[in-house]
Amino acid sequence: MKIGVFVCHCGSNIGGTVDAARVAEASREFPDVVFTSDTMYACSEPGQDGIIQAIKDNQLDGVVVSSCTPRMHEPTFRRTVERAGLNRFMFEMANIREHVSWIGKDKEANTNKAIELTGIAVEKLRRDQPLFAKQFDINKRVLVIGGGVAGIQAALDCADGDREVVLVERESTIGGKMAKLDKTFPTVDCSSCILGPKMVDVAQHPKIQLYAMAEVEEIGGYVGNYEVKIRRKAPYVNWDLCTGCGLCMEKCPSKKSTDRFNEQVGSTTAINIPFPQAIPKKAVIDPKFCIKLTKGKCGICAKICPTKAIVFDQREEIISESVGAIVAATGYDLFDISKYGEYGGGRLPDVITGLQYERLLSASGPTGGHVKRPSDGKEPKTIVFVQCVGSRDKSVDRPYCSGFCCMYTAKQAILTKDHIPDSSSYVFYMDIRSPGKMYDEFTRRAMEEYGTQYVRGRVSMIYPQGDKLMVRGADTLMGTQVEVEADLVVLAAGAEAAVGAPQLAEKLRISYDKYGFFMESHPKLRPVETNTAGVYLAGSCQGPKDIPASVAQGSAAAAKVLALFAKDKLENDPMISLVDMKRCVGCGKCVRVCPFGAIKEIDVRGEPKAEVIETVCQGCGLCTATCPQGAIQLSHFTDNQILAEVNALCQL
Amino acid sequence: MEVVDIHASCDHEFIAKVEEESEQKVRLCYQCGNCTAGCPYTFVYDIPVSQVMRLVQAGQKERLLSCKSIWLCATCESCTTRCPNEIDVARIMDVLRHMARREGYVAEKNVKKFWDTFLDSVEKHGRVFEMGLLATYVAKTGRFWTDMELGPKILPKGKLSFKPHEIQGKDKVAEIFKRFREMQQ
Incomplete structure (x- = not known):
């Protein structure tokens, strides 16, 4: 075997603390090495051309590049060696940047370590085998999980790209958080007016199959061939018959049901259509409050329904769908404001969240768009907004900035002035974060044109005084304590990961951070991909985001899906496990340990043996580490290769 | 108002000392103002507690050790409880008070006199002798009429004895003071 070693300076990144020329010189002593050189930037075009030229001139069989991380x-x-006619797996990389030059200053020691790492890469390469990818078919349907604005955008873009879309939504209507908003910043245009048409498009698009009141139960398979089980909850209404006329809602005698859509500002009927623009506009019975379902009597809705759509004994069902790609767009939930006892959220009725205030402002909300405070229905004249409630606060384990609260608070202050011209609004803030197109101008408008009083400081306590709320805080710019007697307090509750997000991530086999937000593949360069092939992210499930960013990510995820579906066949990664039938004793340990279900038990002449399903195996190596016989080997990372590396290191 | 040269006037040694003695990182403070918002003594402070934190970050030793706030702090720990960055602000106030005492700064003389008298009383009697404390404090400060109206209310309840309390282990308490003085030397 003839091996070439190329040592990269990476400008001064490696060259600064590693003598690259000496590494190249020393590498000449390693077995099978016939050519070495050091190069300023191996990844540059001349650097790659140099590698290709050396392969051709010296008839090299394999190449080691000592440079940065293989990631x-x-x-x-790999593409470089392939261009020179070698198999892409006849290549090894020694990481002498992240593992050497960036972490140590001693040039002598660094150079020695770089030589050792290059040496073990050579030993591994000497045992490399050419590997070839297998092709498999791809199912060009996509599953979008979550029908908020990000999921809607992803679904519409994929459907417009002529791909079949399965959209799964947990609630009885799509629209997500955006559907609950009254207006949107920084243009103050009506939220349901701009979202409504998109929701209707979802309902009418021939390529979109919408499952509302449904959740993903189980996901199996792999990129191009996912098998998904969807649990569809029972609405106790036959949606094929329901016309959404709303007669049932008018007559339902159980009027104290939890109004989830209106963020529990007020209550609703047990049979309910959340809002006029709901998609699908179908009634749902809340079994916790329905008199018929709890006590066995009533059934008024069933009597009055003109299409006889009520089905009290409806059961939930499991639906199976096959798709090739998945977009997770499960959004966010709000921080629980009752965690700040000093603010009285959950205890004082007139201390509410920003999203509850949106419902009070909205014309389709429980107050018909007239701002009335929850306790006594009076119109508030002094409104205090408190920002960063559950954001930027380590003491409640929410050290991150939720990103959109500064903007929605400014918007709500503006809308308050529009609704109640003789009102005064105070905003307690720590910093105003408005980095977006027309965003800072918008917050300035709230102050300059709408007279919103911005107070730089936090609120320490809120307590009732008569029918008012006393808000005590600090104005750090004045250097004093301040007090405001408020009629209503709106807490800008921060965003946190949606309920159940970690569980879904585990079904999708993607990573999530300690707060439950899904991890993108690269924070800058792969923002909508995950580390699981064929699973993409859109919207706030990846981290708090405003509407423009969510929509952009929805479209970006769709672009990734369409690019994946542009191919007719997919290739697997050949770095997978293979079973040596002669050594396998059929103990089945590998079958049980495989997290991807990629190993099955087969019968070979009456004896049980393990077999790897090549397109499913992700090459994680768990089975290799588990197998008591050493019968299952991970291609490109065989035991022999790893031991050769260890031996080389011990002998150097 | 004078211009502060933030480079030349920053006493890094002072910051390090405050951090070491309080076991807190003053860099964690992002000046949200929650400590000031909740502090029940801001009304008498010359520098609100959030600005005390800022001055520590800026290494403004002189201004801090000569301020009144550190003496008026009641160590109620509202600031510590509310701090989103989990800084023990009350402890920093305490450290500053000790530093001021060590370096001879006393912006609130009567507060210092009260503490000194209190500790003297404990050293001598094993626990505080209220009447003796009162007499010494009044004699030292000349504040004859302070809280005088409370006398008729608490005397009949036996809250104010004319004799020191007889307790066991008086000498042990005195030992503590002795050990402390030895440690200081």
């Missing part, structure tokens, strides 16, 4: 440029160099 960065392994694909680059």
Whole structure:
């Protein structure tokens, strides 16, 4: 075997603390190495051309590049050796940047370590085998989980790209948080007016199959061939018959049901259509409050329904769908304001969340768009907004900025002035974060044109005084304590991961951060991909986001799906496990340990044996580590290769 | 108002000392103002507690050790409880008070006199002798009429004895003071 070693300076990144020329010189002593050189930037075009030229001139069988992390440029160099006519797996990389030059200053020690790492890469390469990918068919349907604005956008874009879309929504209507908003910043246009048409498009698009009141139960398979089980909850109404006329809602005698859509500002009927623009506009019975379902009597809705759509004994069902890609767009939930005892959220009726205030402002809300405070229905004249409630606060384990609260608070202050011209609004803030197109101008408008009083400081306590709320805080710019007697207090509750997000992530086999937000593949360069092939992210499930960013990510995820579906066949990664039938004793440990269900038990002449399903295996290596016989080996990372590396390191 | 040269006037040694003695990182403070918002003594402070934190960050030793706030702090720990960054602000106030005492700054003389008298009383009697404390404090400060109206209310309840309390282990308490003085030397 003839091996070439290329040592990269990476400008001064490596060259600054590693003598690259000496590493190249020393590598000449390693077995099978016939060519070495050091190069300023191996990844640059001249750098790659140099590698290709050296392969051709010296008839090299394999190449080692000592440079940066393989996460960065392994694909680059694999393509390089492939261009020179070698198999892409006849290539090894030694990481002498992240593992050497960036972490130590001693040039002598660094150079020695770089030589050792290059040496073990050579030993591994000497045992590399050419590997070839297998092709498999791809199912060009996509599952979108979550029908908020990000999911809607992703679904519409995929459907417009002529792909079949399965959209799953947990609530009885799509629209998500955006449907609950009255107006949107920074243009103050009506939220349901701009979202409504998109929701209607989802309902009418021939390529979109919508499952509302449904959740993903189970996901199996792999990129291009996912099998999904969807649990559809029982609305106790036959939606094929329901016309959404709303007669049932008018007559339902159980009027104290939890009004989830209106953020529990007021209550609603047990049979309910959340809002006039709901998609699908179908009635749902809340079994916790329905008199018929709890006590066995009533049934008024069933009597009055003109299409006889009420089905009290309806059961939930499991639906199976096959798709090739998945977009997770499960959004966010609000921080629980009752965690700040000093603010009285959950205890004082007139201390509410920003989203509850949106419902009070909305014409389709429980007060018909007239701002009335929850306790006594009076119109508030002094409104205090408190920002960063559950954001930027380590003591409640929410150290991150929720990003959109500064903007929605400014918007709500503006809308308050529009609704109640003789009102005064106070905003307690720590910093105003408005980095977006026309965003800062918008917050300035709230102050300059609408006379909103911005107070730089936090609120320490809110307590009732008569029928008012006394808000005590600080004005750090004045250097004093301040007090405001308020009629209504609106807490800008921060965003947190949606309920159940970690569980869904585990079904999708994607990672999530300690707060439950899904992890993108790269924070800058792969923002909508995950580390599981064929699973993409859109919207706030990845981290708090405003509407423009959510929509952009929805479209971006759709672009990724359409790019994936542009191919007719997919190739697997050949770095997968293979079973040596002669050594396998059929103990089945690998079958049980595989997290991807990629190993099955087969019968070979009456004996049980393990077999790897090549397109499903992700090459994680768990089975290799588990197998008591050493019968299952991970291609490109065999035991022999790893031991050769260890031996090389011990002998150097 | 004078211009503060934030580079030249920043006493890094002072910041390090405050951090070491309080076991807190003053850099964690992002000046939200929650400590000031909840502090029940802001009305008498010359510098609100959030600005005390800022001055520590800026290493303004002189201004801090000569301020009144550190002496007026009642260590109620509202600031510590409310701090979103979990800084023990009350402890920092305490450290500053000790530093001021060590370096001879006393912006609130009567507060210092009260503490000194209180501790003297404990050293001598094993626990505080209220009447003796009162007499010494009044004699030292000349504040004859302070809280005088409370006398008729608490005397009949036996709250104010004319003799020191007889307790066991008086000498042990005195030992503590002795050990402390030895440690200081």
